[in-house]
Amino acid sequence: MKLISWNVNGIRACVKKGFLDYFKQVNADIFCLQETKVQENQIELELEGYYQYWNYAEKKGYSGTAVFTRIKPLSVKYGLGDRESEPEGRILTLEYNDFYLINIYTPNSKRDLSRLVYRLKWEDEIRAYVNELDEMKPVIICGDLNVAHQEIDLKNAKPNRGNSGFTEEERGKMTSLLQDGFIDTFRHFYSDQEGAYSWWSYMSKVRERNIGWRIDYFIASQKLEDKLIDAAIHPYVLGSDHCPVQLEIGS
Template sequence: MKYISWNVNGIRACVKKGFLDYFYAQDADIFAIQETKCQAGQVELDLPGYYQYWNYAEKKGYSGTAVFTKKQPLHVHYGVGDHETEREGRIITLEYEDFYFVNVYTPNAQRDLARLAYRLQWEEELREYLIVLQQKKPVVYCGDLNVAHTALDLKNAKSNEGNSGCTVEERDKMSQLLAAGFIDTFRHKYPQATDRYSWWSYMNKVRERNIGWRIDYFIVSASLQAHIKEAEMHDMVLGSDHCPIYLIVEREKSI
């Protein structure tokens, strides 16, 4: 199975920059996007052969997630745990016969860390949610997780220590998730890789010089480890300040 995740930083703008060409060329089984920045009825995507599931933020032009899938899931859930909705449109869970697919746009702690406490509580609730799902069947968890987990995951690690996405607290939450039986698929395949990023500032020539951060992830249950065939970035694909990332998993049973 082929999975793709992409923070499009506004799907309407991304469509004008080649989103559909990339989408059709990839022919993914499941394609997840984050930061859609739209409301119901503001964009219509013609995606033959795909079911579409959208989670819109209440605030216009903000946040939002969507998943496009070739096979209709058994169930779709928006939010975490018993919450059927959440105001910022950040989570969609698709349940299939033999796994869960969870698409997430993690809240940013903000430049002055004003939202760090909220972010850490979010991480606690999400980890518990994923653990509960994993007790039932394997989990494929993806999205813009807004954290560079280790110094290998951003260009200027030392000077960014303590900044949003690079705080000890945020990194520790990622470590706790992985310790709970999950795998960072890119690091599993490329444990010492450097200069591999998924996000670059729009500042002048930052992307050209590859001064970036790896903050987009595919994280899977450890039970899927032997089935991970590839986990990489399409870092030459433009259209957003993030690039798409992809995961290929071979399973004994497919959806």
């Protein structure tokens, strides 16, 4: 089974930049989006053979997630914990026979860290939610998690230490999640690979020079370790300031 995750930074703009060509080419079984930036009825995608699930933010042109899946899920949840919705549309949970898939667009703590407290509370709620589901069946988390976990996960670690996405607090939350019994699947296969990034600033020549961050992930329950086949990053795919990431798992 092939799973793809991509922060498209606006699905309408991404469609104009070749999204559908990539979607057809990659031929994923499950395709997850973050930062869709649409409301209901603002876009219709003809994706033959796929069920579509969208979680829209209440605020127009902001946030949002979606999952396109060939395999009909047993259930779909749009909220977190006992909640039935989440105002920024940042989470979608699909239940399958053998696992839960959680598609997440983690809040950015902002350049001035004014949203860091909110972000850390979000992390605690997500961790509790994920662990609760993992007690029932294995979990796969994917999405833009807005953190470079280790120094190897961004080009310029030292000058970015303490900046949004690379604070000790944010990195610590990722460490805690992994210590609960989860695997960063890319690092599972490529523990020492440098220059493997999934996001680049729109500033001139930054992407061409590969001055990036790896902030998009597939995180899997350790219960799935023997089913993990490979993980990949697709930096050659344009259309967003992020690129798609991939996970392959066996049955």
